[in-house]
Amino acid sequence: xxxxVLLKQVPATDxxxxxxxxxxSIKTDDLNWVINPYDEFAVEEALRIREAQGGTVTIVTIGxxxxxxxxxxALAMGADKGVLINDPAALAADGLGAARILAAAVGQxxxxxxxxxxxxVDDENFQVGxxxxxxxxxxxxxxxxxxxxxxxxxxxxxxxxxxTVVLESPLPMLFTTQRGLNEPRYASLPGVMxxxxxxxxxxTLADLGLDAGDFSQPLVRIQAMRLPPExxxxxxxxxxxxxxxxxxLVRLLHEEAKVI
Amino acid sequence: MSQxxxxxxxxxxxxxxxxxxxxxxxxxxxxxxxxxxxxALVLGSGITELAAGAGEYGADRILAADDDTLAEYxxxxxxxVCAGVIDSESPAIVITGASTQGKDLMARLSARLNAALATDxxxxxxxxxxxxxxxxxxxxxxxxxxxxxxxxxxxxxxxNAMAVEKTAGEGxxxxxxxxxxxxxxxxxxxxxxxxxxxxxxxxxxVSGGRGMGGPDFSVVEALAAELEAAVxxxxxxxxxxxxxxxxxxxxxxxxxxxxxxVACGISGAIQHLAGMSxxxxxxxxxxxxxxxxxxxxxxxxxxxxFEVVPRITEEVKKLKNS
Ligand SMILES: Cc1cc2nc3c(=O)[nH]c(=O)nc-3n(C[C@H](O)[C@H](O)[C@H](O)COP(=O)(O)OP(=O)(O)OC[C@H]3O[C@@H](n4cnc5c(N)ncnc54)[C@H](O)[C@@H]3O)c2cc1C
Ligand SMILES: Nc1ncnc2c1ncn2[C@@H]1O[C@H](COP(=O)(O)O)[C@@H](O)[C@H]1O
Numbered sequence: 001x002x003x004x005v006l007l008k009q010v011p012a013t014d015x016x017x018x019x020x021x022x023x024x025s026i027k028t029d030d031l032n033w034v035i036n037p038y039d040e041f042a043v044e045e046a047l048r049i050r051e052a053q054g055g056t057v058t059i060v061t062i063g064x065x066x067x068x069x070x071x072x073x074a075l076a077m078g079a080d081k082g083v084l085i086n087d088p089a090a091l092a093a094d095g096l097g098a099a100r101i102l103a104a105a106v107g108q109x110x111x112x113x114x115x116x117x118x119x120x121v122d123d124e125n126f127q128v129g130x131x132x133x134x135x136x137x138x139x140x141x142x143x144x145x146x147x148x149x150x151x152x153x154x155x156x157x158x159x160x161x162x163x164t165v166v167l168e169s170p171l172p173m174l175f176t177t178q179r180g181l182n183e184p185r186y187a188s189l190p191g192v193m194x195x196x197x198x199x200x201x202x203x204t205l206a207d208l209g210l211d212a213g214d215f216s217q218p219l220v221r222i223q224a225m226r227l228p229p230e231x232x233x234x235x236x237x238x239x240x241x242x243x244x245x246x247x248x249l250v251r252l253l254h255e256e257a258k259v260i
Numbered sequence: 261m262s263q264x265x266x267x268x269x270x271x272x273x274x275x276x277x278x279x280x281x282x283x284x285x286x287x288x289x290x291x292x293x294x295x296x297x298x299x300a301l302v303l304g305s306g307i308t309e310l311a312a313g314a315g316e317y318g319a320d321r322i323l324a325a326d327d328d329t330l331a332e333y334x335x336x337x338x339x340x341v342c343a344g345v346i347d348s349e350s351p352a353i354v355i356t357g358a359s360t361q362g363k364d365l366m367a368r369l370s371a372r373l374n375a376a377l378a379t380d381x382x383x384x385x386x387x388x389x390x391x392x393x394x395x396x397x398x399x400x401x402x403x404x405x406x407x408x409x410x411x412x413x414x415x416x417x418x419x420n421a422m423a424v425e426k427t428a429g430e431g432x433x434x435x436x437x438x439x440x441x442x443x444x445x446x447x448x449x450x451x452x453x454x455x456x457x458x459x460x461x462x463x464x465x466v467s468g469g470r471g472m473g474g475p476d477f478s479v480v481e482a483l484a485a486e487l488e489a490a491v492x493x494x495x496x497x498x499x500x501x502x503x504x505x506x507x508x509x510x511x512x513x514x515x516x517x518x519x520x521x522v523a524c525g526i527s528g529a530i531q532h533l534a535g536m537s538x539x540x541x542x543x544x545x546x547x548x549x550x551x552x553x554x555x556x557x558x559x560x561x562x563x564x565x566f567e568v569v570p571r572i573t574e575e576v577k578k579l580k581n582s
């Protein structure tokens with residue numbers, strides 16, 4: 001089983017994010033960078049499938065130099081090799097541009113299964129996984145919390161509003177992860193040592209047969225970033241006892257906030 | 261390219277999802293601003309009667325793709341029909357809800373049509389005929405205005421973020437021929453928790469956190485029942501196995517923007533806030549007066565949730581009976 005994981009490095013979820021001077025990006029100096037949490041589920045699931053079926057797990061990332069750390073972490077978890085696409089034109093791509101680049105990179109590799117995150121917790125596009133599948137002309141299933149592979153067919157449990165749907169697809173295919181799929185393992189110390197010797201290729205768009213100029217006009221462009229209206233703590237409701245506080249709260253919700 | 265808007269509707273059983281009314285209303289506003297018309301595309305099996313209802317919310321034309329192969333949402337079959345309609349209609353804008361279906365469908369379509377996509381938008385505007393979409397990034401910490409170019413422009417909108425207006429359109433019903441081809445993905449079964457409102461769609465969400473102390477959420481459930489609300493949870497409550505993953509609110513859970521969010525025994529970690537800070541009104545019940553959630557809540561009660569929440573339920577009951 002040749003498994004590819006699309007993995008993005010993102011700011012840690014507890015980071016305080018500040019807007020950079022250009023007004024359309026964030027300050028990146030003091031951030032902690034991690035593997036996108038949904039991509040961590042993807043790595044874990046890929047490793048479990050490889051453990052059961054044999055094969056290779058390849059990590060594919062578009063990112064700057066520092067994204068090597070995220071790939072090394074995935075290799076330390078147990079992935080076999082990594083490809084980093086590091087090119088200024090690639091870093092400026094929008095979601096669809098990223099999908100085109102990833103599809104080109106994956107197209108150069110053998111694959112039976114591609115696993116991506118449902119979304120990257122930085123841009124939150126919910127787009128790249130299914131878009132890559134479309135460009136490779138393979139089926140895709142999003143938001144998977146359980147899967148099972150038998151004889152070239154994968155059965156996936158997909159979460160939807162109020163329940164789950166079970167779907168079956170032939171391989172090769174792509175699925176995206178949902179929380180609940182697994183608990184990602186930590187990289188062990190021996191894993192970290194081994195990871196240093198695992199193959200990690202760096203590629204430019206030209207290496208993928210792509211023309212940087214094709215990515216210079218993204219279809220989606222950030223015009224401005226702002227902080228959401230700051231929620232300032234409102235009122236702490238006083239009262240002699242729980243009953244009095246509860247009564248005052250319900251009165252306020254009804255009369256002042258008008259939400260009940 | 262036309263100046264028209266195509267709204268892809270979504271139903272749950274025999275009724276449209278609430279977000280469908282939101283996209284029709286927003287689609288109507290955009291169509292009016294563009295000087296074009298609004299077409300609704302309804303896909304499913306046995307939906308022709310339902311489809312007619314889209315006229316009440318502004319659709320000038322309604323296209324019904326009514327076919328057995330569309331009984332359940334599958335990406336390829338739906339994307340195939342939508343791509344065909346988009347091809348023949350050439351809408352300037354295609355809008356749908358940011359539901360599990362809408363996000364999946366639009367991601368696939370963006371690649372098929374080589375079209376700009378902005379997903380989970382909370383506001384839309386037109387500038388020189390191009391869409392400007394406001395959407396959250398970085399776990400709700402940033403609100404970005406993005407400009408879409410090319411044609412068509414695809415957007416999904418966050419449930420509960422946009423106003424519903426009943427403005428009747430002409431509602432002319434037409435049928436769309438469906439040729440699903442040979443879809444590679446096969447629908448096996450659907451397991452729904454009956455009667456459960458999904459937290460992303462609920463108008464009120466009552467959530468419990470680690471402060472619940474165990475899997476017994478009955479005090480929270482009772483308040484939710486009284487408010488006709490959905491029950492959510494913090495990640496800690498999910499990690500403890502007290503609640504299913506599908507209830508998790510936050511950066512690695514669901515993002516909700518109800519009109520009222522009640523956080524019980526939740527400290528207010530940044531990853532939790534990412535999932536609920538766009539709620540219109542936030543209430544927190546926590547025994548620790550220093551809990552960070554109080555800094556974000558419109559109304560807070562410091563106290564033991566097991567004492568306070570049942571009292572709130574009582575008061576809501578009284579209000580309803582008054
Ligand atoms: C990568 C990553 C992703 C994450 N994603 C999410 C996410 O999507 N959603 C999420 O929620 N978290 C997420 N977290 C976890 C988050 O950091 C917090 O750990 C979590 O939100 C805490 O949950 P809690 O508030 O229920 O528990 P705690 O922080 O333990 O808070 C419990 C609160 O209950 C109060 N309390 C206790 N007993 C009572 C009582 N009887 N009455 C009233 N109050 C009481 C306490 O005072 C305390 O404030 C994520 C973390 C990471 C690292
Ligand atoms: N720069 C990237 N490099 C590798 N994979 C990516 C990249 N961007 C997005 N992905 C993959 O696509 C998923 C969804 O991302 P998005 O559509 O941007 O929310 C992520 O979870 C990754 O699996």
